[in-house]
Amino acid sequence: MTTPLAALIARDYSTPALVIDMDRVEANIARIQAVCDAAGVANRPHIKTHKSPVIAKMQIAGGAKGITCQKLGEAEIMADAGIDDILISYNLIGDEKMARLAALQARAKVTVAADNAVVIAGLTRAAAISGLPLNVVIECDTGRKRAGVETPAEAIELARLIRDSDGLVFAGFMLYPTETGWPAAQAFFDEALAGVRALGLEPTIVSTGGTPNLKNVGSLKGATEHRFGTSIYNDRMQVAAGVASWDDCALNVYSTVVSRAGPDRGILDAGSKTLTSDTGGLDGYGLILEHPEAKIEKFAEEHGFLDLTRSNTRPGVGDVVRIVPNHVCVVVNMFDEVVMVRGNEVIGTLPVAARGRLK
Numbered sequence: 001m002t003t004p005l006a007a008l009i010a011r012d013y014s015t016p017a018l019v020i021d022m023d024r025v026e027a028n029i030a031r032i033q034a035v036c037d038a039a040g041v042a043n044r045p046h047i048k049t050h051k052s053p054v055i056a057k058m059q060i061a062g063g064a065k066g067i068t069c070q071k072l073g074e075a076e077i078m079a080d081a082g083i084d085d086i087l088i089s090y091n092l093i094g095d096e097k098m099a100r101l102a103a104l105q106a107r108a109k110v111t112v113a114a115d116n117a118v119v120i121a122g123l124t125r126a127a128a129i130s131g132l133p134l135n136v137v138i139e140c141d142t143g144r145k146r147a148g149v150e151t152p153a154e155a156i157e158l159a160r161l162i163r164d165s166d167g168l169v170f171a172g173f174m175l176y177p178t179e180t181g182w183p184a185a186q187a188f189f190d191e192a193l194a195g196v197r198a199l200g201l202e203p204t205i206v207s208t209g210g211t212p213n214l215k216n217v218g219s220l221k222g223a224t225e226h227r228f229g230t231s232i233y234n235d236r237m238q239v240a241a242g243v244a245s246w247d248d249c250a251l252n253v254y255s256t257v258v259s260r261a262g263p264d265r266g267i268l269d270a271g272s273k274t275l276t277s278d279t280g281g282l283d284g285y286g287l288i289l290e291h292p293e294a295k296i297e298k299f300a301e302e303h304g305f306l307d308l309t310r311s312n313t314r315p316g317v318g319d320v321v322r323i324v325p326n327h328v329c330v331v332v333n334m335f336d337e338v339v340m341v342r343g344n345e346v347i348g349t350l351p352v353a354a355r356g357r358l359k
Helices: 004-013 022-039 051-061 072-081 095-105 117-130 152-161 182-198 211-216 236-241 328-332
Strands: 017-022 068-069 085-088 109-114 134-140 168-177 205-209 225-227 253-261 265-270 295-299 303-309 320-324 336-343 345-351
Touching: 004 017, 004 253, 004 320, 004 336, 004 345, 017 022, 022 051, 022 225, 022 336, 051 068, 051 072, 068 072, 072 085, 072 095, 095 109, 095 117, 109 117, 117 134, 117 152, 117 168, 134 152, 134 182, 134 205, 152 168, 152 182, 168 182, 205 211, 211 236, 295 328
Parallel strands: 017 336, 068 085, 085 109, 109 134, 134 168, 168 205, 205 225
Antiparallel strands: 017 253, 253 265, 253 320, 265 303, 295 303, 336 345
């Protein structure tokens, strides 16, 4: 059954559409800020989820100290909108990026992450071009095996290299511990901290991260800030992780049932180019709020295949359903805009301004 709001959105914006509940967005901002305040750490939200300067400014107005961007292109969009305190949490490599980073320094306070000497050597070029000191944090791998130095000794050596590099300033450490790896992260940090202090250095930033680490915020002694991303909208993965409820999920994909060729199956107009193929380790590709026992079983590019064998209620052709995606960050990056609602009223649209800024 299609709700009146869903019918309105389908009529005026067509489907598939991304819809955000602004009351829930504001509640999520306040909730995360309260968690950080209670833990005594600053809130530095990661804009990779919403990719919107408008929402970033809402987070800052709510108490956040600045923002985190994963890519230089995202940071450029945010700086163009007047946001002035940006952490780029990703290794930047290449002359083209160094020129852009130097230009970015002229209009915003920027801190960048590095986990190797090649990156640090390149950052000296950006500082030389801008004529401004560039703050650098060392990314530390504390269990995820993604990026980051693997030992405190490597972190200490990079701190020494930053100290001795023209134009660079050692700013501190960036960590993303696993949900159960905080004691090990503490041991890593304590050893690295003692080592950099022996070099005459003192970190001003010790940044921890991750919405799944909601329950661990402030657990690292010495942490100064935490980076939340997905918490602005939340998704099926965060509910499964126990750090959000369905009522905290502020974004839905509105999708139309376009085929019911068999009694136990159907087709949505949201396929892999909408909901993406990221399962997040979950069964199916999203929760249909009107038919929670239905399963989005598989995709073609523009087809979402419904398995209705377990569902007591079954949608008809033309019905518009609301889907909580598995992983909201990648879904947002597929759309040019989101539709904003309050209650049953559409209040406007919001561009996904940093969409596709992959470099």
